[in-house]
Amino acid sequence: xxxxxxxxxxxxxxxxxxxxxxxxxxxxxxxxxxxxxxxxxxxxxxxxxxxxxxxxxxxxxxxxxxxxxxxxxxxxxxxxxxxxxxxxxxxxxxxxxxxxxxxxxxxxxxxxxxxxxxxxxxxxxxxxxxxxxxxxxxxxxxxxxxxxxxxxxxxxxxxxxxxxxxxxxxxxxxxxxxxxxxxxxxxxxxxxxxxxxxxxxxxxxxxxxxxxxxxxxxxxxxxxxxxxxxxxxxxxxxxxxxxxxxxxxxxxxxxxxxxxxxxxxxxxxxxxxxxxxxxxxxxxxxxxxxxxxxxxxxxxxxxxxxxxxxxxxxxxxxxxxxxxxxxxxxx
Amino acid sequence: xxxxxxxxxxxxxxxxxxxxxxxxxxxxxxxxxxxxxxxxxxxxxxxxxxxxxxxxxxxxxxxxxxxxxxxxxxxxxxxxxxxxxxxxxxxxxxxxxxxxxxxxxxxxxxxxxxxxxxxxxxxxxxxxxxxxxxxxxxxxxxxxxxxxxxxxxxxxxxxxxxxxxxxxxxxxxxxxxxxxxxxxxxxxxxxxxxxxxxxxxxxxxxxxxxxxxxxxxxxxxxxxxxxxxxxxxxxxxxxxxxxxxxxxxxxxxxxxxxxxxxxxxxxxxxxxxxxxxxxxxxxxxxxxxxxxxxxxxxxxxxxxxxxxxxxxxxxxxxxxxxxxxxxxxxx
Numbered sequence: 001x002x003x004x005x006x007x008x009x010x011x012x013x014x015x016x017x018x019x020x021x022x023x024x025x026x027x028x029x030x031x032x033x034x035x036x037x038x039x040x041x042x043x044x045x046x047x048x049x050x051x052x053x054x055x056x057x058x059x060x061x062x063x064x065x066x067x068x069x070x071x072x073x074x075x076x077x078x079x080x081x082x083x084x085x086x087x088x089x090x091x092x093x094x095x096x097x098x099x100x101x102x103x104x105x106x107x108x109x110x111x112x113x114x115x116x117x118x119x120x121x122x123x124x125x126x127x128x129x130x131x132x133x134x135x136x137x138x139x140x141x142x143x144x145x146x147x148x149x150x151x152x153x154x155x156x157x158x159x160x161x162x163x164x165x166x167x168x169x170x171x172x173x174x175x176x177x178x179x180x181x182x183x184x185x186x187x188x189x190x191x192x193x194x195x196x197x198x199x200x201x202x203x204x205x206x207x208x209x210x211x212x213x214x215x216x217x218x219x220x221x222x223x224x225x226x227x228x229x230x231x232x233x234x235x236x237x238x239x240x241x242x243x244x245x246x247x248x249x250x251x252x253x254x255x256x257x258x259x260x261x262x263x264x265x266x267x268x269x270x271x272x273x274x275x276x277x278x279x280x281x282x283x284x285x286x287x288x289x290x291x292x293x294x295x296x297x298x299x300x301x302x303x304x305x306x307x308x309x310x311x312x313x314x315x316x317x318x319x320x321x322x323x324x325x326x327x328x329x330x331x
Numbered sequence: 332x333x334x335x336x337x338x339x340x341x342x343x344x345x346x347x348x349x350x351x352x353x354x355x356x357x358x359x360x361x362x363x364x365x366x367x368x369x370x371x372x373x374x375x376x377x378x379x380x381x382x383x384x385x386x387x388x389x390x391x392x393x394x395x396x397x398x399x400x401x402x403x404x405x406x407x408x409x410x411x412x413x414x415x416x417x418x419x420x421x422x423x424x425x426x427x428x429x430x431x432x433x434x435x436x437x438x439x440x441x442x443x444x445x446x447x448x449x450x451x452x453x454x455x456x457x458x459x460x461x462x463x464x465x466x467x468x469x470x471x472x473x474x475x476x477x478x479x480x481x482x483x484x485x486x487x488x489x490x491x492x493x494x495x496x497x498x499x500x501x502x503x504x505x506x507x508x509x510x511x512x513x514x515x516x517x518x519x520x521x522x523x524x525x526x527x528x529x530x531x532x533x534x535x536x537x538x539x540x541x542x543x544x545x546x547x548x549x550x551x552x553x554x555x556x557x558x559x560x561x562x563x564x565x566x567x568x569x570x571x572x573x574x575x576x577x578x579x580x581x582x583x584x585x586x587x588x589x590x591x592x593x594x595x596x597x598x599x600x601x602x603x604x605x606x607x608x609x610x611x612x613x614x615x616x617x618x619x620x621x622x623x624x625x626x627x628x629x630x631x632x633x634x635x636x637x638x639x640x641x642x643x644x645x646x647x648x649x650x651x652x653x654x655x656x657x658x659x660x661x662x
Contacts, residue, residue: 020429049425050425052425052429053429054389054390054399054425054426054427054429054430054648055389055422055425055426056387056388056389056646057387057388057389057422058385058386058387058388059385068385086417086418087417087418087419087444088418091386091388094380094381094383094385094386095385095386096385098351098383098384098385099385113418315387317385
């Protein structure tokens with residue numbers, strides 16, 4: 001296999017986040033399950049937006065946040081995702097390119113706007129997400145550049161993008177290209193509600209041996225396996241995944257590669273402001289370490305450091321100099 | 332004069348801010364004067380945006396920030412300003428209405444986008460602003476609601492809006508309506524470069540006795556009067572302004588009303604992050620006190636508290652509960 005031009009190429013929803021404060025009463029009145037992500041249509045997005053507090057807009061999208069972190073750590077990253085020809089689409093494209101991420105997916109014309117995620121952050125720093133997928137759900141397989149996928153050491157896919165049909169087909173195609181080129185395929189389960197919607201599809205993907213690296217949090221892996229607890233979930237997927245990474249919020253994270261198992265505690269954070277992007281940035285740190293061939297434990301530490309940075313402020317992308325931060329913390 | 336329905340009604344540019352980090356070298360390469368505001372056309376805005384770091388978008392606009400602060404302090408505020416029928420226009424309208432500010436100006440159709448201010452924040456927390464006025468420069472006098480202006484105790488106008496012709500005419504008309512209804516007219520000089528562009532116009536406005544309250548920082552009042560220093564500037568405008576408020580950054584602020592003079596020190600801030608909106612929020616705090624008939628010194632203190640809050644984070648609108656903050660600090 002030839003040297004890779006990119007370390008990580010991600011496919012994900014191309015989303016602009018709209019972050020606003022909310023209290024528990026607001027979530028209750030709107031019937032929202034704290035900490036979850038739900039899909040909303042244009043009408044519901046407009047209705048909820050009309051009731052929300054003033055927002056701040058920043059580029060988001062789970063896998064897009066991950067490659068933003070990977071680029072910030074000094075690695076070569078690319079992103080594939082569908083925006084519309086509108087102002088928020090320009091914002092998304094600008095922000096990801098300004099980080100040095102290769103982003104060449106053509107914007108989509110027509111009525112559907114760029115995807116937006118209305119994120120309600122409560123005072124306990126939890127985020128509750130309401131995603132209007134808009135143009136993002138129409139990423140076509142035709143938008144893939146076969147050569148670009150073959151040129152990336154790791155293809156990284158987000159489970160959220162399994163919801164709409166066209167991007168799911170695009171991801172299936174991308175997996176086939178990557179495997180054909182003997183590249184690694186990484187996948188994140190994204191959200192336990194997402195796992196509920198696609199348990200069979202995700203299980204089939206894993207059982208077929210097409211996933212090399214799986215990222216999940218505790219709730220997601222338990223939901224996927226329908227096990228009673230984490231230990232049961234780990235037992236259920238044993239031997240099916242060359243590399244499994246499980247994040248456990250304030251309890252740290254663990255990774256299992258064959259008979260090798262590593263575990264780290266969570267990185268301390270002075271004050272957790274907004275947990276949006278915690279999992280995305282954990283994946284960024286871990287993949288950056290993994291792509292460079294670092295030991296499991298060091299990659300986990302890099303994930304924990306990147307996650308700790310992103311939850312210490314509003315917004316799902318790093319604000320500090322991640323590369324310097326990791327260098328300092330790893331000593 | 333009947334009771335006012337609104338405490339403060341502002342007319343200003345309706346702008347969405349795009350805030351990004353930059354270093355001194357970037358400002359130098361782009362030939363930008365740190366701390367200033369310059370107007371840019373669509374091409375220059377696109378060019379500069381293409382070179383900037385990833386941004387975060389939040390509603391801005393000087394006078395709009397001020398009424399946002401006034402509403403956050405629990406007073407009744409309204410805003411008049413021109414957005415376009417686009418996504419950033421929706422963002423602006425949502426954010427200001429979500430604060431409880433009355434905002435009824437119809438969006439403008441056509442090619443011109445909603446105004447954007449590209450704000451470069453350096454590590455010393457200074458902001459350098461590049462404003463694309465877009466739709467904002469076409470606020471027509473016809474957009475004014477005479478009754479709304481007559482119903483507001485204080486009309487507040489931003490000097491920045493003196494640049495484009497249509498809004499200038501609208502502001503002249505609004506001043507005439509407010510004075511006809513025996514309401515107070517407040518004006519901010521906005522920026523020393525803005526004063527350079529409109530010194531004669533601003534002087535004529537003051538000399539004609541149409542301004543009841545003038546807000547300026549030290550550089551602006553010195554530029555307006557072309558005096559050698561602050562003392563000279565104050566002497567030059569003596570007797571021409573019923574109430575003058577001068578902010579002096581870390582040196583505090585002073586107010587002069589006839590023979591009465593009050594002064595406050597700056598409110599301490601743990602770490603200054605982004606000075607965008609400092610003057611706007613000072614005006615908000617001061618006007619909130621003034622509208623409630625508080626003593627000069629207390630109004631200045633309220634201004635200093637609101638300014639200190641806004642410079643402690645990115646973005647030009649308050650994030651903390653300003654009302655609670657002022658109540659605690661004033662004891």
